[in-house]
Amino acid sequence: xxxxxxxxxxxxxxxxxxxxxxxxxxxxxxxxxxxxxxxxxxxxxxxxxxxxxxxxxxxxxxxxxxxxxxxxxxxxxxxxxxxxxxxxxxxxxxxxxxxxxxxxxxxxxxxxxxxxxxxxxxxxxxxxxxxxxxxxxxxxxxxxxxxxxxxxxxxxxxxxxxxxxxxxxxxxxxxxxxxxxxxxxxxxxxxxxxxxxxxxxxxxxxxxxxxxxxxxxxxxxxxxxxxxxxxxxxxxxxxxxxxxxxxxxxxxxxxxxxxxxxxxxxxxxxxxxxxxxxxxxxxxxxxxxxxxxxxxxxxxxxxxxxxxxxxxxxxxxxxxxxxxxxxxxxxxxxxxxxxxxxxxxxxxxxxxxxxxxxx
Numbered sequence: 001x002x003x004x005x006x007x008x009x010x011x012x013x014x015x016x017x018x019x020x021x022x023x024x025x026x027x028x029x030x031x032x033x034x035x036x037x038x039x040x041x042x043x044x045x046x047x048x049x050x051x052x053x054x055x056x057x058x059x060x061x062x063x064x065x066x067x068x069x070x071x072x073x074x075x076x077x078x079x080x081x082x083x084x085x086x087x088x089x090x091x092x093x094x095x096x097x098x099x100x101x102x103x104x105x106x107x108x109x110x111x112x113x114x115x116x117x118x119x120x121x122x123x124x125x126x127x128x129x130x131x132x133x134x135x136x137x138x139x140x141x142x143x144x145x146x147x148x149x150x151x152x153x154x155x156x157x158x159x160x161x162x163x164x165x166x167x168x169x170x171x172x173x174x175x176x177x178x179x180x181x182x183x184x185x186x187x188x189x190x191x192x193x194x195x196x197x198x199x200x201x202x203x204x205x206x207x208x209x210x211x212x213x214x215x216x217x218x219x220x221x222x223x224x225x226x227x228x229x230x231x232x233x234x235x236x237x238x239x240x241x242x243x244x245x246x247x248x249x250x251x252x253x254x255x256x257x258x259x260x261x262x263x264x265x266x267x268x269x270x271x272x273x274x275x276x277x278x279x280x281x282x283x284x285x286x287x288x289x290x291x292x293x294x295x296x297x298x299x300x301x302x303x304x305x306x307x308x309x310x311x312x313x314x315x316x317x318x319x320x321x322x323x324x325x326x327x328x329x330x331x332x333x334x335x336x337x338x339x340x341x342x343x344x345x346x347x348x349x350x351x352x353x354x355x356x357x358x359x
Contacts, residue, residue, distance in 0.1 A: 023257060025256065026251065030090075038062055050124050059096050067349070071144050071145075073099070074171075083248070092349070102271055104259065125156045142164065144169075148276065154285045167291070168344075170295045170333055171332075173276065173281060184203065202219050231330050282315070295332045295340060296323070302329070320353065322356055322357050
């Protein structure tokens with residue numbers, strides 16, 4: 001019994017000790033080739049009171065005079081993935097990885113569920129924008145959304161165009177209930193063609209029709225990642241691809257890492273999931289008063305590539321560009337960062353669309 005108890009304690013305390021060492025909760029500064037902090041750079045974790053709630057964000061830039069880029073995450077904050085997949089955004093922007101109300105750094109168990117509405121998220125985004133405009137002395141900033149963040153981002157850009165230079169949608173949502181049906185049908189065909197009877201049976205038992213059954217949502221991530229149409233083309237597991245990288249991120253404390261997943265557990269797919277499913281953005285937001293850029297992986301079935309393109313074709317904007325990422329699924333910024341940076345530099349920052357897909 002003593003031997004068994006000793007083994008159990010070792011199995012508990014060694015991983016806990018490693019996690020503690022990997023969780024100082026500080027954002028490392030940028031340094032030059034001599035190891036000195038890069039002059040003019042910024043690398044910090046800050047908490048700001050936004051609409052009565054303390055909300056956290058990481059601000060990263062090798063030159064704090066660069067234009068500000070506010071990033072709106074999807075169903076879970078994904079700043080930690082930038083440690084594994086270098087985006088290079090901080091070379092050209094002051095990037096703000098904001099953990100939205102109820103998520104990650106901004107998790108609070110006392111937030112009333114009824115306050116997690118689209119209107120509240122829009123208001124929060126505008127308040128964070130104004131904080132950044134004032135802090136960095138910039139009249140306008142850039143707004144980038146990914147996945148569920150694009151649903152909020154499109155509404156904000158439409159309602160407050162005076163605050164932004166341009167809007168960038170990565171894995172842009174449109175009619176998402178239809179997107180889920182297309183994903184379900186695609187996966188069912190793929191697994192049938194591959195002769196995977198077990199997965200076919202699971203999918204057939206949870207069909208996506210005018211509603212999305214809970215049994216399908218439990219299966220969705222595994223089904224998508226197994227065939228490379230989920231978070232990234234290469235990612236095969238949420239555990240190894242997302243959960244473990246979140247634990248390795250040194251910028252979060254242990255408590256913050258726990259809250260990251262507490263927030264995700266509470267939100268489910270997304271805190272605005274029911275609103276997202278009931279909305280067709282092409283009808284609700286048919287026009288933007290600022291340049292609009294859509295970046296989309298051709299293998300993305302988390303959010304339909306084809307529906308995003310249909311939405312883009314209908315969208316009215318002073319300048320617009322759609323960019324297909326041929327090697328990407330749901331995360332072009334992590335999967336093809338060099339191409340993304342080229343587009344941002346040559347098109348987005350110049351208000352052009354020279355690199356956009358040709359019709």
